[in-house]
Amino acid sequence: MASPRDLNGDDWSDLVARLRDGDEGALRQLIDRNWNPMVSWLRTALVNARGAAGSPDDAEDLALDVFHRFWRALGSGRGPEENEQAAWIAYLKAAARNSFRDARARRHLSSVMDPESTGLEAQDPDGEARTWTRELQEHVRRCLSELEPRLQTLVVEHVLNEIPISQLAEVWSTAASTLRDWRSKALSQLGKCLKPVTASFSFD
16 A cells, blocks of 8 residues: 655654544544555555455445554554554554455355245245244344454355455464464354254254
């Protein structure tokens, strides 16, 4: 992602101080300086994904999501630990990659859970299996939607796309042990959510 022209040291220090104090005017200034390169990067990523993460027209919505998450992170005491411009730009770049990754995961999950994608119609003339599948898929979709976004993404990328934990750890710059903990948490929550549902169906 291209970076905007750097502010001088005093101006940047003032902007950081205002951002950390929750000044919305400072946030608007940061967005104005980074909006075009952010949208351009996201639009390129969407084009290269060939529809797997959405339309290039979604770039501005994803950019808004990036800055919304960034603002929430600052409000909860997170965000860049350092005050240098390079650290903040790197943080925004990482946030953009995460937003794109989540959009791709949501798109894939929607496709996987689409009842029309199961191909059961020709095999099931009476419709019983299709009805069962649609109901189960709806419950699975609801249970997945109740997971934290990071857990949803992990389920899609690791469980559905079969990407190894070690590879995800490298791409996401997250410890493999942390991702394993997330996996255990996600599968545990899904199991509890789906248990009464699967128990209600007969496989006879």
